[in-house]
Amino acid sequence: MFSHPAHILAQGFGSGLSPTVPGTMGTLFAWLSFNIFSDRWPAFFTPWNWLLIIAIGFVAGIWACHITGKNLGAADHGSMVWDEIIAFWLVLVLVTPAGAQAQTAAFLIFRFFDMVKPPPIRYFDQRFKGGFGVMFDDIVAAFFSLLCIALWGSW
Template identity: 60%
Template sequence: MTTIESGQNAYVPKPNARFMLSHPAHLIAQGFGSGLSPVMPGTVGTLLSWLSFNVLTSRWPDVFTPFAWSMIIIAGFLLGIWACRKTSTDLGIEDHGSLVWDEIIAFWVVLVFVMPADFKTQLWAFFWFRAIDMIKPMPIRQVEKRLKGGFGVMADDILAAFYTLLLFAIWENL
């Protein structure tokens, strides 16, 4: 892991592939490398989520059913609590930008409820999820500040997923 200077005498770790591969928790929390993107790692992690959901669901539709995805999401959320806590501890920073497992799991939540959908609808889901995740409207920002550890890392993105789904529900009823 290399470090970059951020401000006066403060160092922020910049994880690399060696760090990511040094522990299974890092590999998971950093989205199998998508979190190492130098530009918008959360967006890259969400793109991985979108791609993996579509590939797995179209390739094995009898296996990757909405029920199976729900079980995967629950297991992934619990796994994410551990992986994000461990990786945050090892990086020395709570919810480091390279942690994208929370985006992956949360966008799967969105897709389970939105699918089947055409590309345009999926694109809108992606756009609104990323916008809500970045803006963090109330109470997402408060949850992010109050909840710590792996659960805190995972929880704010799940709320962003629910906001996205609420937006879609309102949109459907207009």
């Protein structure tokens, strides 16, 4: 992980190095860090600043995941979880304020879409490659998660 700065970011500061379910570990890291940062420094970690951090993180993730995938010999290596982190931060910032129960539901819904990759998520996962492809399919999973949460909330 420390052989290149891109690996640190792409592998979610080590959360992607879990021998089992690295994507889930990366999403849990996103959940924990979002809540710690938002609770500890609420004046800085406002929804608008989170959106800026997510946008910058998405662009940085394209670079980091491209480099890391190339160095690991797999375009979307399982240890790369920055895509889950950025996408789940997006889900959390758009459902905030949300209590623990709603955040748990958001976590489960996002993990479903990220793991199962139903159409059209699978289409984007297969169509776009490199760092952009790694990052983009999780943003689509975040969109479908948010859509489900919005539909659920409207009932």
